[in-house]
Amino acid sequence: MIKAWFWGSRPFFAHMDPFPEITGDGRSTVEDLLRRKVGRGRRKWEDFEDLPTARDCLAFQGLRMDDVLEDQRQAWVDFRYGPRYAGSKLGATAESDNALDELLRRTGRQLHEMGRALAELLRKTMPVPIMLTADGMLDQDNNLWWLEMNTNSLMPPEGYAAMFEDLFA
Incomplete structure (x- = not known):
């Protein structure tokens, strides 16, 4: 199971979890x-x-x-993203659990292509970057299969750097 966080078209954080x-x-x-x-x-x-x-x-x-x-x-025993069986990952931790580098290594351009497609779609109604998440599945051939997108997600701390670079650079 994949959950990827985007700021505009830019992916900045990802979770890669096996099915429970x-x-x-x-x-x-x-x-x-x-x-x-x-x-x-x-x-x-x-x-x-x-x-x-x-x-x-x-x-x-x-x-x-x-x-x-x-x-x-x-x-x-489940197909949904979330900490139902292992305890929550959300909250203050000493180390980041960002799997973005591993996901990018395994999937090539797929994550960036999704970010561009989502940003293009959202810019039709809101001409500013939006923080969003996309949920999907990663198959045995490292193909991403996207399921849904949300714009009301919790944000990991790594998101602030991506936002501030756009807003104040």
């Missing part, structure tokens, strides 16, 4: 494996509001909650 998955041990049911994963994300099973989504994702893969997942077989 469970891995079979040949003994535990899918439900037991999912309960453990939810607990590692510091959540209680009783409060797990994403269970319907997880069930749907598992059903798409031909799995039920009472199935025993074969040893080392993986099954994805």
Whole structure:
């Protein structure tokens, strides 16, 4: 899963996260494996509001909650971006988790092409740079498949440098 932040057409930050998955041990049911994963994300099973989504994702893969997942077989349990299973990345941290350089290395010009396309689209109604995010998927051949764009996103601290360069340079 990819989330890329843009200032105008310029990408300045990215997250690259794998799908949340469970891995079979040949003994535990899918439900037991999912309960453990939810607990590692510091959540209680009783409060797990994403269970319907997880069930749907598992059903798409031909799995039920009472199935025993074969040893080392993986099954994805969600398709959405976010810290639902691993705790939040947002907030003050000592180190940046910016994966932009790695994403650019793996995808070539695709990220810049998306930035230009989004900026061109938005300039039709607002002739100023806008901070936005685009969510997508990265396939095994390093192709980006874009899903949606948002203009009301939280901004990582790296965004200020991009904005200030445009506004005050």
